[in-house]
Amino acid sequence: MAPLKSWLSIPPDSDFSLSNIPFGIINSKNNPTEKRPAIAIGNHVLDLKAFSKANGFSGLPSLKDPLTIFSQPTLNVFAALGQQTHNSVRTYIQDIFSESTSNPQILKDNASLQKEALLPKHETKTHLPMQIGDYTDFYAGKNHAFNVGSMFRDPANALQPNYTHLPVGYHGRASSVVISGTRIRRPNGQILLDKTASPPHPILSPCRNLDIELELGCFLCASNPLGTPIRIGAEAEAAIFGFVLMNDWSARDIQTWEYVPLGPFNAKNFGTTVSAWVVLPSALEGFRVEKMQNGTGVLPHLREARDDSVYDIQLEVDLTTPEGDTTNISQVSGKHLLWSFPQMIAHHSIGGCPMNVGDLLGSGTISGNSERGGDLGSLLEACQGGKKEIMIKGMDVRKFLKDGDTVTIRGVCGEDGARVGFGECVGTIESAIQV
Structure with missing residues (x-):
């Protein structure tokens, strides 16, 4: 199967290709005090709180109240929604970053949102992704x-x-x-x-x-x-x-x-x-x-x-x-x-x-x-x-x-x-x- 192609420049040897889309918790240079969810893609992370705040999930109506979900300091709330939701969010983000995205206006052609939510990885810091009870x-x-x-x-x-x-x-x-x-x-x-x-x-x-x-x-x-x-x-x-x-x-x-x-x-x-x-x-x-x-x-x-x-x-x-x-x-x-x-x-x-x-x-x-x-x-x-x-x-x-x-x-x-x-x-x- 041919690799998925993105409009975002992703190094070929990156662990975080368009085929991946892993989830984590970050803070960043532009918002150092707040831990919040993100995904890793190439040499960038997508700040999911900033993305949600700008109606980035408007093309995924099945995801209810994304801003609340992605304003948490851990991934527990998102995780609790179950695999069907996890997979739909992952598939949606893959489409958003796809070279042939069906929603170019959301991020591909939205320079202001890219500046706000698509952050260089080196300007972010990662944290424990989950609150671990046991x-x-x-x-x-x-x-x-x-x-x-x-x-x-x-x-x-x-x-x-x-x-x-x-x-x-x-x-x-x-x-x-x-x-x-x-x-x-x-x-x-x-x-x-x-x-x-x-x-x-x-x-x-x-x-x-x-x-x-x-x-x-x-x-x-x-x-x-x-x-x-x-x-x-x-x-x-x-x-x-x-x-x-x-x-x-x-x-x-x-x-x-x-x-x-x-x-x-x-x-x-x-x-x-x-x-x-x-x-x-x-x-x-x-x-x-x-x-x-x-x-x-x-x-x-x-x-x-x-x-x-x-x-x-x-x-x-x-x-x-x-x-x-x-x-x-x-x-x-x-x-x-x-x-x-x-x-x-x-x-x-x-x-x-x-x-x-x-x-x-x-x-x-x-x-x-x-x-x-x-x-x-x-x-x-x-x-x-x-x-x-x-x-x-x-x-x-x-x-x-x-x-x-x-x-x-x-x-x-x-x-x-x-x-x-x-x-x-x-x-x-x-x-x-x-x-």
Whole structure:
């Protein structure tokens, strides 16, 4: 299919082609005090409040009261309107920017509105797109789970018996989810240096094994009453607002000591970074692929009618040292998941847990299975639990992150001119506070 053409100049390698139209929250040079919704397109953003105020949605009469919807400091109100509305707004904006738009008078031929609402991206700042009430992180990347299980047990027992029967997850901390670009403070916590000591003698120390986790995040746009599950299939699919990139920063040494018997706690609650622009499922529809083969007959509440319920998103991770040397340390597809987000939603709510608009779900670390490596979603895997040094530019090495290191995650689908991308998910490590 030929790329959609726009009257607006869009670089061919832009993540935000006319095929995308992701939603986010901005403030800007011309209005620095007010957070409001926008879409990203090429090197610009369309301020949806300014666009609404100038009757920009007059060609979409099905959208009621757009000015109220797009005057909010988060996307929650818009998300709650449901996928039909999300898709109609996206399609309408695609038409507004199309070279052959049916409404040229609204923006293409309206220089004053372009000046007011079509802003250079570099003159804007992004913020968390949603008000996040709850955050749950899953463990759906089977290759990662196998690699880590092999390190701490053995390959024959790498996966726990429940792993292929249900999406394993834990409840994270919504208050420490931050937008891309936010600096991440190295956490303090209890660490057991001598694992042979009896009784054990942990110390309180800054994390020494600070890691990344390359993940996809999913924001919800639907709620369910307490006690009533969201069913697999169309209902679970319709509960998805859109997707972001995610880095679930992890303190591996703190995690090793604390996670028995209830799982991660302080090792995971000090920071989770998400990218700024929410990519709708409709933008990713053409990139659906089959998820990993399970081999286990899952229970009815997890059986999907279609196997192509994950996406072939090309993900990559760069590590930049404090000296400015950048090394690409991972390239992997988002398809390497055993469980899809609809399955995560269905299982999360099967006991009657009420999900809410703005809830965030994480996929868990996504790693490939190539023998050459270079497709691993965590340093823990790349350094084999600290046994191997990772070579990076500047004649330097890493096992885990040092203070001043910057991690950049990117993700994109499609070819130049029609790229559907997420932008960047970036974080830089700051030194721990002395306690």
